[in-house]
């Protein structure tokens with residue numbers, strides 16, 4: 001029988017803080033559970049210390065009905081859960097615009113999605129200093145180009161890369177991004193759909209982290225990825 005619940009870390013309303021819909025009022029449904037362990041994970045309650053409560057799909061649909069048209073299904077890794085596809089279809093049928101935020105390592109059939117926000121994880125995300133066993137697993141799982149290609153062909157998309165704020169390590173991230181974009185056959189005219197977002201959760205350091213990426217974006221045609229929620233509220237759950 002199909003699951004009628006999802007493990008939920010939080011449901012909240014805010015302005016979308018990242019990506020091409022930044023600033024749009026949205027309900028966020030954050031699923032707990034992830035197959036990766038980024039060393040800098042900004043929602044550890046869905047990964048390192050996953051703590052979700054089962055919530056019925058009916059209840060989630062009702063919660064979204066009381067909020068804005070835009071709904072963001074995020075995590076954790078929402079695409080690990082078959083019930084998420086059912087939730088997305090019910091929300092879409094109710095007239096919502098659906099963004100799904102994912103690292104894109106797994107395929108899920110039957111998703112209803114208006115914007116697929118894919119955030120493949122770069123090598124610097126592996127938690128070698130924190131948990132070498134998980135780092136090995138993370139390294140094996142973090143990039144799945146055939147799965148990414150399938151997602152890119154199926155839905156409107158943006159690619160969001162978290163890049164280091166350390167100037168000395170930035171070129172390694174950029175090399176890895178360029179290699180992946182070549183493998184994914186992303187055409188030059190779609191580079192504005194590729195966002196570089198600084199790995200920075202300190203509002204005081206954010207402007208400097210953005211400035212470091214300006215020449216890179218100008219030179220390579222990428223879009224600067226904002227972190228509006230960090231600028232507005234700091235690194236705070238539920239924002």
Ligand code: SF4
Nearest residue numbers: 034037038041047076
């Ligand atoms: S993929 Fe996202 S939720 Fe999972 S560990 Fe990385 S940052 Fe955290």
